[in-house]
Amino acid sequence: MQKLTAQRQAILDIINRSDKHWDADEVAFALKEKGTGIGIATVYRGLAALAEQGLIESIQLADKKRYERADKKHHDHLICTLCGSIEEFCKPEIEKLQDLVAAEREFHIQGHQLLLFGLCAGCKAKES
Amino acid sequence: MQKLTAQRQAILDIINRSDKHWDADEVAFALKEKGTGIGIATVYRGLAALAEQGLIESIQLADKKRYERADKKHHDHLICTLCGSIEEFCKPEIEKLQDLVAAEREFHIQGHQLLLFGLCAGCKAKES
DNA sequence: ATGATAGTGATAATGATTATCATTCGTAAC
DNA sequence: GTTACGAATGATAATCATTATCACTATCAT
Known part of the structure:
Protein backbone atom coordinates (compact mmCIF):
# COMPACT_ATOMS: atom_id res chain seq x y z
CA MET A 1 0.00 0.00 0.00
CA GLN A 2 3.09 2.18 0.33
CA LYS A 3 3.87 3.80 -3.04
CA LEU A 4 7.19 4.77 -4.55
CA THR A 5 6.08 8.06 -6.03
CA ALA A 6 8.14 10.50 -8.08
CA GLN A 7 8.80 12.57 -4.95
CA ARG A 8 10.01 9.57 -3.01
CA GLN A 9 12.22 8.50 -5.90
CA ALA A 10 13.73 11.97 -5.90
CA ILE A 11 14.45 11.68 -2.16
CA LEU A 12 15.89 8.21 -2.62
CA ASP A 13 18.06 9.45 -5.47
CA ILE A 14 19.51 12.25 -3.35
CA ILE A 15 20.37 9.88 -0.54
CA ASN A 16 21.78 7.15 -2.76
CA ARG A 17 24.13 9.59 -4.48
CA SER A 18 26.30 10.15 -1.41
CA ASP A 19 27.55 8.58 1.79
CA LYS A 20 26.25 11.45 3.87
CA HIS A 21 23.90 11.11 6.81
CA TRP A 22 21.06 13.41 5.84
CA ASP A 23 18.47 15.13 7.96
CA ALA A 24 15.09 16.18 6.56
CA ASP A 25 16.10 19.81 6.01
CA GLU A 26 19.21 18.90 4.11
CA VAL A 27 17.24 16.62 1.83
CA ALA A 28 14.64 19.34 1.24
CA PHE A 29 17.39 21.84 0.44
CA ALA A 30 19.16 19.48 -1.95
CA LEU A 31 15.89 18.86 -3.76
CA LYS A 32 15.24 22.58 -4.06
CA GLU A 33 18.71 23.06 -5.54
CA LYS A 34 18.02 20.32 -8.05
CA GLY A 35 14.88 22.17 -9.09
CA THR A 36 12.62 19.49 -7.60
CA GLY A 37 10.99 21.45 -4.82
CA ILE A 38 9.05 19.16 -2.49
CA GLY A 39 6.96 20.19 0.51
CA ILE A 40 8.75 19.65 3.79
CA ALA A 41 5.92 17.47 5.12
CA THR A 42 6.26 15.27 2.07
CA VAL A 43 10.00 14.99 2.69
CA TYR A 44 9.33 13.77 6.22
CA ARG A 45 6.70 11.32 5.05
CA GLY A 46 8.88 10.14 2.21
CA LEU A 47 11.87 9.53 4.47
CA ALA A 48 9.74 7.58 6.91
CA ALA A 49 8.18 5.52 4.12
CA LEU A 50 11.52 4.75 2.47
CA ALA A 51 13.03 3.73 5.79
CA GLU A 52 10.05 1.51 6.53
CA GLN A 53 10.49 -0.21 3.18
CA GLY A 54 14.17 -0.71 3.90
CA LEU A 55 15.26 1.45 0.96
CA ILE A 56 17.20 3.76 3.28
CA GLU A 57 18.58 3.45 6.79
CA SER A 58 17.77 5.76 9.65
CA ILE A 59 19.73 6.62 12.76
CA GLN A 60 18.24 8.49 15.67
CA LEU A 61 20.54 11.10 17.14
CA ALA A 62 19.83 13.13 20.24
CA ASP A 63 18.22 16.01 18.41
CA LYS A 64 17.01 14.59 15.11
CA LYS A 65 16.81 11.66 12.77
CA ARG A 66 19.29 11.18 9.96
CA TYR A 67 19.04 8.93 6.92
CA GLU A 68 21.62 7.20 4.78
CA ARG A 69 21.93 4.73 1.91
CA ALA A 70 20.85 1.20 2.69
CA ASP A 71 22.81 -0.46 -0.07
CA LYS A 72 25.86 -1.18 2.00
CA LYS A 73 26.81 -3.53 4.80
CA HIS A 74 25.20 -2.99 8.15
CA HIS A 75 27.32 -0.82 10.37
CA MET B 1 30.45 25.50 40.36
CA GLN B 2 27.49 23.13 40.03
CA LYS B 3 25.52 23.11 43.25
CA LEU B 4 23.57 20.31 44.87
CA THR B 5 20.61 22.40 45.97
CA ALA B 6 17.58 21.24 47.90
CA GLN B 7 15.63 20.93 44.65
CA ARG B 8 18.32 18.81 43.08
CA GLN B 9 18.53 16.61 46.14
CA ALA B 10 14.79 16.10 45.91
CA ILE B 11 15.13 15.05 42.28
CA LEU B 12 18.06 12.77 43.10
CA ASP B 13 16.08 11.24 45.92
CA ILE B 14 13.15 10.42 43.67
CA ILE B 15 15.39 8.75 41.12
CA ASN B 16 17.48 6.86 43.64
CA ARG B 17 14.40 5.37 45.26
CA SER B 18 13.49 3.20 42.27
CA ASP B 19 14.88 1.36 39.29
CA LYS B 20 12.61 3.19 36.90
CA HIS B 21 13.78 5.14 33.90
CA TRP B 22 12.27 8.54 34.50
CA ASP B 23 11.45 11.33 32.11
CA ALA B 24 11.25 14.95 33.23
CA ASP B 25 7.48 15.00 33.53
CA GLU B 26 7.36 11.89 35.66
CA VAL B 27 9.93 13.36 38.02
CA ALA B 28 7.98 16.62 38.24
CA PHE B 29 4.78 14.71 38.94
CA ALA B 30 6.39 12.55 41.62
CA LEU B 31 7.75 15.68 43.30
CA LYS B 32 4.33 17.29 43.25
CA GLU B 33 2.82 14.19 44.86
CA LYS B 34 5.48 14.32 47.54
CA GLY B 35 4.49 17.91 48.26
CA THR B 36 7.75 19.27 46.90
CA GLY B 37 6.50 21.14 43.87
CA ILE B 38 9.40 22.22 41.67
CA GLY B 39 9.19 24.28 38.49
CA ILE B 40 9.45 22.18 35.37
CA ALA B 41 12.40 24.21 34.08
CA THR B 42 14.21 23.52 37.32
CA VAL B 43 13.51 19.83 36.93
CA TYR B 44 15.08 19.87 33.48
CA ARG B 45 18.08 21.84 34.70
CA GLY B 46 18.43 19.64 37.75
CA LEU B 47 18.34 16.44 35.74
CA ALA B 48 20.97 17.78 33.35
CA ALA B 49 23.17 18.94 36.23
CA LEU B 50 22.90 15.65 38.11
CA ALA B 51 23.69 13.67 34.98
CA GLU B 52 26.68 15.87 34.25
CA GLN B 53 27.98 15.26 37.74
CA GLY B 54 27.52 11.54 37.29
CA LEU B 55 24.96 11.31 40.08
CA ILE B 56 22.38 9.88 37.69
CA GLU B 57 22.56 8.23 34.28
CA SER B 58 20.75 9.41 31.20
CA ILE B 59 19.63 7.51 28.15
CA GLN B 60 18.42 9.20 25.00
CA LEU B 61 15.40 7.54 23.47
CA ALA B 62 13.83 8.51 20.18
CA ASP B 63 11.37 10.94 21.65
CA LYS B 64 12.84 12.01 24.97
CA LYS B 65 15.58 11.62 27.54
CA ARG B 66 15.17 9.33 30.52
CA TYR B 67 17.17 9.23 33.71
CA GLU B 68 18.00 6.45 36.15
CA ARG B 69 20.09 5.73 39.21
CA ALA B 70 23.84 5.78 38.67
CA ASP B 71 24.74 3.67 41.67
CA LYS B 72 24.78 0.39 39.84
CA LYS B 73 26.97 -1.32 37.28
CA HIS B 74 27.10 0.13 33.83
CA HIS B 75 24.60 -1.51 31.53
C1' DA C 1 26.60 44.20 54.77
C1' DT C 2 28.16 43.61 49.88
C1' DG C 3 28.94 41.67 45.88
C1' DA C 4 29.52 37.70 42.95
C1' DT C 5 27.77 33.56 41.36
C1' DA C 6 24.52 30.09 40.59
C1' DG C 7 19.77 28.60 40.99
C1' DT C 8 14.76 29.15 40.67
C1' DG C 9 10.27 29.50 38.48
C1' DA C 10 6.96 31.31 35.35
C1' DT C 11 6.59 31.76 30.81
C1' DA C 12 7.98 32.57 26.02
C1' DA C 13 10.52 30.64 22.35
C1' DT C 14 12.63 27.00 19.67
C1' DG C 15 12.91 23.28 16.60
C1' DA C 16 11.96 18.81 14.89
C1' DT C 17 8.24 16.31 13.79
C1' DT C 18 3.26 15.17 13.10
C1' DA C 19 -1.63 16.21 12.20
C1' DT C 20 -5.07 18.38 9.38
C1' DC C 21 -7.42 19.09 5.26
C1' DA C 22 -8.47 20.26 0.74
C1' DT C 23 -6.70 18.83 -3.51
C1' DT C 24 -4.48 15.65 -6.81
C1' DC C 25 -2.65 11.27 -8.65
C1' DG C 26 -2.88 6.31 -9.97
C1' DT C 27 -5.14 2.51 -10.68
C1' DA C 28 -8.98 -0.68 -10.86
C1' DA C 29 -13.77 -1.37 -11.78
C1' DC C 30 -17.70 -0.19 -14.54
C1' DG D 1 -13.65 6.95 -21.15
C1' DT D 2 -15.60 7.82 -16.74
C1' DT D 3 -16.09 6.88 -11.93
C1' DA D 4 -14.48 5.71 -7.50
C1' DC D 5 -11.27 4.77 -3.99
C1' DG D 6 -7.05 4.72 -1.52
C1' DA D 7 -2.87 6.86 -1.00
C1' DA D 8 0.07 10.98 -1.57
C1' DT D 9 0.87 15.85 -1.69
C1' DG D 10 1.62 20.51 0.10
C1' DA D 11 0.61 24.41 2.85
C1' DT D 12 0.04 25.30 7.31
C1' DA D 13 -1.33 24.66 12.09
C1' DA D 14 -0.42 21.96 16.03
C1' DT D 15 2.33 19.19 19.21
C1' DC D 16 5.70 18.25 22.43
C1' DA D 17 10.14 17.95 24.61
C1' DT D 18 13.41 20.97 25.66
C1' DT D 19 15.84 25.52 26.12
C1' DA D 20 16.13 30.54 26.68
C1' DT D 21 14.75 34.65 29.06
C1' DC D 22 14.34 37.44 32.91
C1' DA D 23 13.31 39.09 37.27
C1' DC D 24 14.09 37.53 41.62
C1' DT D 25 16.32 34.74 45.46
C1' DA D 26 19.68 31.90 47.98
C1' DT D 27 24.47 31.03 49.15
C1' DC D 28 28.96 32.03 50.15
C1' DA D 29 33.36 34.57 50.40
C1' DT D 30 35.39 38.99 51.34
Missing part, protein backbone atom coordinates in the same frame (compact mmCIF):
# COMPACT_ATOMS: atom_id res chain seq x y z
CA ASP A 76 27.26 1.35 13.47
CA HIS A 77 28.49 4.87 14.12
CA LEU A 78 31.22 6.84 15.80
CA ILE A 79 30.05 10.38 16.45
CA CYS A 80 32.48 13.18 17.20
CA THR A 81 31.08 15.37 19.95
CA LEU A 82 33.22 18.31 18.82
CA CYS A 83 32.86 18.55 15.05
CA GLY A 84 29.77 16.38 14.63
CA SER A 85 31.37 14.12 12.04
CA ILE A 86 30.01 10.61 11.72
CA GLU A 87 32.26 7.64 10.98
CA GLU A 88 31.05 4.13 10.40
CA PHE A 89 32.32 0.83 11.67
CA CYS A 90 31.39 -2.80 11.45
CA LYS A 91 31.94 -5.40 14.16
CA PRO A 92 29.99 -8.58 13.59
CA GLU A 93 31.31 -9.91 16.89
CA ILE A 94 29.34 -7.23 18.70
CA GLU A 95 26.20 -8.28 16.90
CA LYS A 96 26.76 -11.89 17.89
CA LEU A 97 27.02 -10.88 21.52
CA GLN A 98 23.82 -8.89 21.20
CA ASP A 99 22.03 -11.94 19.87
CA LEU A 100 23.38 -13.91 22.79
CA VAL A 101 22.04 -11.40 25.30
CA ALA A 102 18.65 -11.37 23.60
CA ALA A 103 18.46 -15.16 23.56
CA GLU A 104 19.15 -15.31 27.29
CA ARG A 105 16.23 -12.97 27.95
CA GLU A 106 13.88 -14.51 25.39
CA PHE A 107 13.85 -11.12 23.75
CA HIS A 108 13.16 -10.97 20.02
CA ILE A 109 15.48 -8.42 18.44
CA GLN A 110 14.02 -6.30 15.67
CA GLY A 111 16.82 -3.81 15.47
CA HIS A 112 19.57 -2.14 17.38
CA GLN A 113 21.50 1.05 17.56
CA LEU A 114 25.03 1.45 18.79
CA LEU A 115 26.50 4.92 19.00
CA LEU A 116 30.01 5.66 20.24
CA PHE A 117 30.51 9.27 21.29
CA GLY A 118 33.86 10.95 21.62
CA LEU A 119 36.58 12.77 19.73
CA CYS A 120 37.57 11.85 16.20
CA ALA A 121 41.25 11.61 15.33
CA GLY A 122 41.30 15.13 13.93
CA CYS A 123 39.66 16.80 16.91
CA LYS A 124 41.74 14.75 19.34
CA ALA A 125 44.89 16.16 17.73
CA LYS A 126 43.62 19.74 17.98
CA GLU A 127 42.76 19.26 21.65
CA SER A 128 46.34 18.83 22.80
CA ASP B 76 22.73 -1.12 28.27
CA HIS B 77 19.09 -1.48 27.40
CA LEU B 78 16.57 -3.75 25.73
CA ILE B 79 13.50 -1.78 24.71
CA CYS B 80 10.23 -3.45 23.87
CA THR B 81 8.67 -1.78 20.85
CA LEU B 82 5.23 -2.99 21.86
CA CYS B 83 4.82 -2.27 25.55
CA GLY B 84 7.70 0.19 25.98
CA SER B 85 9.26 -1.72 28.85
CA ILE B 86 12.97 -1.28 29.38
CA GLU B 87 15.20 -4.14 30.52
CA GLU B 88 18.85 -3.82 31.32
CA PHE B 89 21.79 -5.99 30.44
CA CYS B 90 25.50 -6.00 30.92
CA LYS B 91 28.07 -7.40 28.48
CA PRO B 92 31.62 -6.28 29.20
CA GLU B 93 32.79 -8.16 26.12
CA ILE B 94 30.83 -5.74 23.96
CA GLU B 95 32.53 -2.80 25.63
CA LYS B 96 35.93 -4.34 24.99
CA LEU B 97 35.12 -4.66 21.31
CA GLN B 98 34.01 -1.04 21.24
CA ASP B 99 37.35 0.03 22.69
CA LEU B 100 39.08 -2.03 20.04
CA VAL B 101 37.16 -0.32 17.24
CA ALA B 102 37.92 3.10 18.69
CA ALA B 103 41.60 2.32 19.05
CA GLU B 104 41.80 1.29 15.38
CA ARG B 105 40.35 4.65 14.34
CA GLU B 106 42.30 6.73 16.86
CA PHE B 107 38.93 7.75 18.21
CA HIS B 108 38.71 8.79 21.86
CA ILE B 109 35.54 7.32 23.37
CA GLN B 110 33.71 9.52 25.86
CA GLY B 111 30.56 7.46 26.06
CA HIS B 112 28.35 5.07 24.20
CA GLN B 113 24.79 4.01 23.87
CA LEU B 114 23.57 0.60 22.86
CA LEU B 115 19.87 0.03 22.44
CA LEU B 116 18.34 -3.25 21.36
CA PHE B 117 14.80 -2.90 20.03
CA GLY B 118 12.32 -5.73 19.77
CA LEU B 119 9.73 -7.73 21.63
CA CYS B 120 10.13 -8.60 25.27
CA ALA B 121 9.34 -12.13 26.40
CA GLY B 122 5.83 -11.15 27.50
CA CYS B 123 4.87 -9.41 24.27
CA LYS B 124 6.47 -12.14 22.16
CA ALA B 125 4.19 -14.67 23.85
CA LYS B 126 1.10 -12.55 23.19
CA GLU B 127 2.04 -12.14 19.54
CA SER B 128 1.66 -15.81 18.62
Whole structure:
Protein backbone atom coordinates (compact mmCIF):
# COMPACT_ATOMS: atom_id res chain seq x y z
CA MET A 1 0.00 0.00 0.00
CA GLN A 2 3.09 2.18 0.33
CA LYS A 3 3.87 3.80 -3.04
CA LEU A 4 7.19 4.77 -4.55
CA THR A 5 6.08 8.06 -6.03
CA ALA A 6 8.14 10.50 -8.08
CA GLN A 7 8.80 12.57 -4.95
CA ARG A 8 10.01 9.57 -3.01
CA GLN A 9 12.22 8.50 -5.90
CA ALA A 10 13.73 11.97 -5.90
CA ILE A 11 14.45 11.68 -2.16
CA LEU A 12 15.89 8.21 -2.62
CA ASP A 13 18.06 9.45 -5.47
CA ILE A 14 19.51 12.25 -3.35
CA ILE A 15 20.37 9.88 -0.54
CA ASN A 16 21.78 7.15 -2.76
CA ARG A 17 24.13 9.59 -4.48
CA SER A 18 26.30 10.15 -1.41
CA ASP A 19 27.55 8.58 1.79
CA LYS A 20 26.25 11.45 3.87
CA HIS A 21 23.90 11.11 6.81
CA TRP A 22 21.06 13.41 5.84
CA ASP A 23 18.47 15.13 7.96
CA ALA A 24 15.09 16.18 6.56
CA ASP A 25 16.10 19.81 6.01
CA GLU A 26 19.21 18.90 4.11
CA VAL A 27 17.24 16.62 1.83
CA ALA A 28 14.64 19.34 1.24
CA PHE A 29 17.39 21.84 0.44
CA ALA A 30 19.16 19.48 -1.95
CA LEU A 31 15.89 18.86 -3.76
CA LYS A 32 15.24 22.58 -4.06
CA GLU A 33 18.71 23.06 -5.54
CA LYS A 34 18.02 20.32 -8.05
CA GLY A 35 14.88 22.17 -9.09
CA THR A 36 12.62 19.49 -7.60
CA GLY A 37 10.99 21.45 -4.82
CA ILE A 38 9.05 19.16 -2.49
CA GLY A 39 6.96 20.19 0.51
CA ILE A 40 8.75 19.65 3.79
CA ALA A 41 5.92 17.47 5.12
CA THR A 42 6.26 15.27 2.07
CA VAL A 43 10.00 14.99 2.69
CA TYR A 44 9.33 13.77 6.22
CA ARG A 45 6.70 11.32 5.05
CA GLY A 46 8.88 10.14 2.21
CA LEU A 47 11.87 9.53 4.47
CA ALA A 48 9.74 7.58 6.91
CA ALA A 49 8.18 5.52 4.12
CA LEU A 50 11.52 4.75 2.47
CA ALA A 51 13.03 3.73 5.79
CA GLU A 52 10.05 1.51 6.53
CA GLN A 53 10.49 -0.21 3.18
CA GLY A 54 14.17 -0.71 3.90
CA LEU A 55 15.26 1.45 0.96
CA ILE A 56 17.20 3.76 3.28
CA GLU A 57 18.58 3.45 6.79
CA SER A 58 17.77 5.76 9.65
CA ILE A 59 19.73 6.62 12.76
CA GLN A 60 18.24 8.49 15.67
CA LEU A 61 20.54 11.10 17.14
CA ALA A 62 19.83 13.13 20.24
CA ASP A 63 18.22 16.01 18.41
CA LYS A 64 17.01 14.59 15.11
CA LYS A 65 16.81 11.66 12.77
CA ARG A 66 19.29 11.18 9.96
CA TYR A 67 19.04 8.93 6.92
CA GLU A 68 21.62 7.20 4.78
CA ARG A 69 21.93 4.73 1.91
CA ALA A 70 20.85 1.20 2.69
CA ASP A 71 22.81 -0.46 -0.07
CA LYS A 72 25.86 -1.18 2.00
CA LYS A 73 26.81 -3.53 4.80
CA HIS A 74 25.20 -2.99 8.15
CA HIS A 75 27.32 -0.82 10.37
CA ASP A 76 27.26 1.35 13.47
CA HIS A 77 28.49 4.87 14.12
CA LEU A 78 31.22 6.84 15.80
CA ILE A 79 30.05 10.38 16.45
CA CYS A 80 32.48 13.18 17.20
CA THR A 81 31.08 15.37 19.95
CA LEU A 82 33.22 18.31 18.82
CA CYS A 83 32.86 18.55 15.05
CA GLY A 84 29.77 16.38 14.63
CA SER A 85 31.37 14.12 12.04
CA ILE A 86 30.01 10.61 11.72
CA GLU A 87 32.26 7.64 10.98
CA GLU A 88 31.05 4.13 10.40
CA PHE A 89 32.32 0.83 11.67
CA CYS A 90 31.39 -2.80 11.45
CA LYS A 91 31.94 -5.40 14.16
CA PRO A 92 29.99 -8.58 13.59
CA GLU A 93 31.31 -9.91 16.89
CA ILE A 94 29.34 -7.23 18.70
CA GLU A 95 26.20 -8.28 16.90
CA LYS A 96 26.76 -11.89 17.89
CA LEU A 97 27.02 -10.88 21.52
CA GLN A 98 23.82 -8.89 21.20
CA ASP A 99 22.03 -11.94 19.87
CA LEU A 100 23.38 -13.91 22.79
CA VAL A 101 22.04 -11.40 25.30
CA ALA A 102 18.65 -11.37 23.60
CA ALA A 103 18.46 -15.16 23.56
CA GLU A 104 19.15 -15.31 27.29
CA ARG A 105 16.23 -12.97 27.95
CA GLU A 106 13.88 -14.51 25.39
CA PHE A 107 13.85 -11.12 23.75
CA HIS A 108 13.16 -10.97 20.02
CA ILE A 109 15.48 -8.42 18.44
CA GLN A 110 14.02 -6.30 15.67
CA GLY A 111 16.82 -3.81 15.47
CA HIS A 112 19.57 -2.14 17.38
CA GLN A 113 21.50 1.05 17.56
CA LEU A 114 25.03 1.45 18.79
CA LEU A 115 26.50 4.92 19.00
CA LEU A 116 30.01 5.66 20.24
CA PHE A 117 30.51 9.27 21.29
CA GLY A 118 33.86 10.95 21.62
CA LEU A 119 36.58 12.77 19.73
CA CYS A 120 37.57 11.85 16.20
CA ALA A 121 41.25 11.61 15.33
CA GLY A 122 41.30 15.13 13.93
CA CYS A 123 39.66 16.80 16.91
CA LYS A 124 41.74 14.75 19.34
CA ALA A 125 44.89 16.16 17.73
CA LYS A 126 43.62 19.74 17.98
CA GLU A 127 42.76 19.26 21.65
CA SER A 128 46.34 18.83 22.80
CA MET B 1 30.45 25.50 40.36
CA GLN B 2 27.49 23.13 40.03
CA LYS B 3 25.52 23.11 43.25
CA LEU B 4 23.57 20.31 44.87
CA THR B 5 20.61 22.40 45.97
CA ALA B 6 17.58 21.24 47.90
CA GLN B 7 15.63 20.93 44.65
CA ARG B 8 18.32 18.81 43.08
CA GLN B 9 18.53 16.61 46.14
CA ALA B 10 14.79 16.10 45.91
CA ILE B 11 15.13 15.05 42.28
CA LEU B 12 18.06 12.77 43.10
CA ASP B 13 16.08 11.24 45.92
CA ILE B 14 13.15 10.42 43.67
CA ILE B 15 15.39 8.75 41.12
CA ASN B 16 17.48 6.86 43.64
CA ARG B 17 14.40 5.37 45.26
CA SER B 18 13.49 3.20 42.27
CA ASP B 19 14.88 1.36 39.29
CA LYS B 20 12.61 3.19 36.90
CA HIS B 21 13.78 5.14 33.90
CA TRP B 22 12.27 8.54 34.50
CA ASP B 23 11.45 11.33 32.11
CA ALA B 24 11.25 14.95 33.23
CA ASP B 25 7.48 15.00 33.53
CA GLU B 26 7.36 11.89 35.66
CA VAL B 27 9.93 13.36 38.02
CA ALA B 28 7.98 16.62 38.24
CA PHE B 29 4.78 14.71 38.94
CA ALA B 30 6.39 12.55 41.62
CA LEU B 31 7.75 15.68 43.30
CA LYS B 32 4.33 17.29 43.25
CA GLU B 33 2.82 14.19 44.86
CA LYS B 34 5.48 14.32 47.54
CA GLY B 35 4.49 17.91 48.26
CA THR B 36 7.75 19.27 46.90
CA GLY B 37 6.50 21.14 43.87
CA ILE B 38 9.40 22.22 41.67
CA GLY B 39 9.19 24.28 38.49
CA ILE B 40 9.45 22.18 35.37
CA ALA B 41 12.40 24.21 34.08
CA THR B 42 14.21 23.52 37.32
CA VAL B 43 13.51 19.83 36.93
CA TYR B 44 15.08 19.87 33.48
CA ARG B 45 18.08 21.84 34.70
CA GLY B 46 18.43 19.64 37.75
CA LEU B 47 18.34 16.44 35.74
CA ALA B 48 20.97 17.78 33.35
CA ALA B 49 23.17 18.94 36.23
CA LEU B 50 22.90 15.65 38.11
CA ALA B 51 23.69 13.67 34.98
CA GLU B 52 26.68 15.87 34.25
CA GLN B 53 27.98 15.26 37.74
CA GLY B 54 27.52 11.54 37.29
CA LEU B 55 24.96 11.31 40.08
CA ILE B 56 22.38 9.88 37.69
CA GLU B 57 22.56 8.23 34.28
CA SER B 58 20.75 9.41 31.20
CA ILE B 59 19.63 7.51 28.15
CA GLN B 60 18.42 9.20 25.00
CA LEU B 61 15.40 7.54 23.47
CA ALA B 62 13.83 8.51 20.18
CA ASP B 63 11.37 10.94 21.65
CA LYS B 64 12.84 12.01 24.97
CA LYS B 65 15.58 11.62 27.54
CA ARG B 66 15.17 9.33 30.52
CA TYR B 67 17.17 9.23 33.71
CA GLU B 68 18.00 6.45 36.15
CA ARG B 69 20.09 5.73 39.21
CA ALA B 70 23.84 5.78 38.67
CA ASP B 71 24.74 3.67 41.67
CA LYS B 72 24.78 0.39 39.84
CA LYS B 73 26.97 -1.32 37.28
CA HIS B 74 27.10 0.13 33.83
CA HIS B 75 24.60 -1.51 31.53
CA ASP B 76 22.73 -1.12 28.27
CA HIS B 77 19.09 -1.48 27.40
CA LEU B 78 16.57 -3.75 25.73
CA ILE B 79 13.50 -1.78 24.71
CA CYS B 80 10.23 -3.45 23.87
CA THR B 81 8.67 -1.78 20.85
CA LEU B 82 5.23 -2.99 21.86
CA CYS B 83 4.82 -2.27 25.55
CA GLY B 84 7.70 0.19 25.98
CA SER B 85 9.26 -1.72 28.85
CA ILE B 86 12.97 -1.28 29.38
CA GLU B 87 15.20 -4.14 30.52
CA GLU B 88 18.85 -3.82 31.32
CA PHE B 89 21.79 -5.99 30.44
CA CYS B 90 25.50 -6.00 30.92
CA LYS B 91 28.07 -7.40 28.48
CA PRO B 92 31.62 -6.28 29.20
CA GLU B 93 32.79 -8.16 26.12
CA ILE B 94 30.83 -5.74 23.96
CA GLU B 95 32.53 -2.80 25.63
CA LYS B 96 35.93 -4.34 24.99
CA LEU B 97 35.12 -4.66 21.31
CA GLN B 98 34.01 -1.04 21.24
CA ASP B 99 37.35 0.03 22.69
CA LEU B 100 39.08 -2.03 20.04
CA VAL B 101 37.16 -0.32 17.24
CA ALA B 102 37.92 3.10 18.69
CA ALA B 103 41.60 2.32 19.05
CA GLU B 104 41.80 1.29 15.38
CA ARG B 105 40.35 4.65 14.34
CA GLU B 106 42.30 6.73 16.86
CA PHE B 107 38.93 7.75 18.21
CA HIS B 108 38.71 8.79 21.86
CA ILE B 109 35.54 7.32 23.37
CA GLN B 110 33.71 9.52 25.86
CA GLY B 111 30.56 7.46 26.06
CA HIS B 112 28.35 5.07 24.20
CA GLN B 113 24.79 4.01 23.87
CA LEU B 114 23.57 0.60 22.86
CA LEU B 115 19.87 0.03 22.44
CA LEU B 116 18.34 -3.25 21.36
CA PHE B 117 14.80 -2.90 20.03
CA GLY B 118 12.32 -5.73 19.77
CA LEU B 119 9.73 -7.73 21.63
CA CYS B 120 10.13 -8.60 25.27
CA ALA B 121 9.34 -12.13 26.40
CA GLY B 122 5.83 -11.15 27.50
CA CYS B 123 4.87 -9.41 24.27
CA LYS B 124 6.47 -12.14 22.16
CA ALA B 125 4.19 -14.67 23.85
CA LYS B 126 1.10 -12.55 23.19
CA GLU B 127 2.04 -12.14 19.54
CA SER B 128 1.66 -15.81 18.62
C1' DA C 1 26.60 44.20 54.77
C1' DT C 2 28.16 43.61 49.88
C1' DG C 3 28.94 41.67 45.88
C1' DA C 4 29.52 37.70 42.95
C1' DT C 5 27.77 33.56 41.36
C1' DA C 6 24.52 30.09 40.59
C1' DG C 7 19.77 28.60 40.99
C1' DT C 8 14.76 29.15 40.67
C1' DG C 9 10.27 29.50 38.48
C1' DA C 10 6.96 31.31 35.35
C1' DT C 11 6.59 31.76 30.81
C1' DA C 12 7.98 32.57 26.02
C1' DA C 13 10.52 30.64 22.35
C1' DT C 14 12.63 27.00 19.67
C1' DG C 15 12.91 23.28 16.60
C1' DA C 16 11.96 18.81 14.89
C1' DT C 17 8.24 16.31 13.79
C1' DT C 18 3.26 15.17 13.10
C1' DA C 19 -1.63 16.21 12.20
C1' DT C 20 -5.07 18.38 9.38
C1' DC C 21 -7.42 19.09 5.26
C1' DA C 22 -8.47 20.26 0.74
C1' DT C 23 -6.70 18.83 -3.51
C1' DT C 24 -4.48 15.65 -6.81
C1' DC C 25 -2.65 11.27 -8.65
C1' DG C 26 -2.88 6.31 -9.97
C1' DT C 27 -5.14 2.51 -10.68
C1' DA C 28 -8.98 -0.68 -10.86
C1' DA C 29 -13.77 -1.37 -11.78
C1' DC C 30 -17.70 -0.19 -14.54
C1' DG D 1 -13.65 6.95 -21.15
C1' DT D 2 -15.60 7.82 -16.74
C1' DT D 3 -16.09 6.88 -11.93
C1' DA D 4 -14.48 5.71 -7.50
C1' DC D 5 -11.27 4.77 -3.99
C1' DG D 6 -7.05 4.72 -1.52
C1' DA D 7 -2.87 6.86 -1.00
C1' DA D 8 0.07 10.98 -1.57
C1' DT D 9 0.87 15.85 -1.69
C1' DG D 10 1.62 20.51 0.10
C1' DA D 11 0.61 24.41 2.85
C1' DT D 12 0.04 25.30 7.31
C1' DA D 13 -1.33 24.66 12.09
C1' DA D 14 -0.42 21.96 16.03
C1' DT D 15 2.33 19.19 19.21
C1' DC D 16 5.70 18.25 22.43
C1' DA D 17 10.14 17.95 24.61
C1' DT D 18 13.41 20.97 25.66
C1' DT D 19 15.84 25.52 26.12
C1' DA D 20 16.13 30.54 26.68
C1' DT D 21 14.75 34.65 29.06
C1' DC D 22 14.34 37.44 32.91
C1' DA D 23 13.31 39.09 37.27
C1' DC D 24 14.09 37.53 41.62
C1' DT D 25 16.32 34.74 45.46
C1' DA D 26 19.68 31.90 47.98
C1' DT D 27 24.47 31.03 49.15
C1' DC D 28 28.96 32.03 50.15
C1' DA D 29 33.36 34.57 50.40
C1' DT D 30 35.39 38.99 51.34
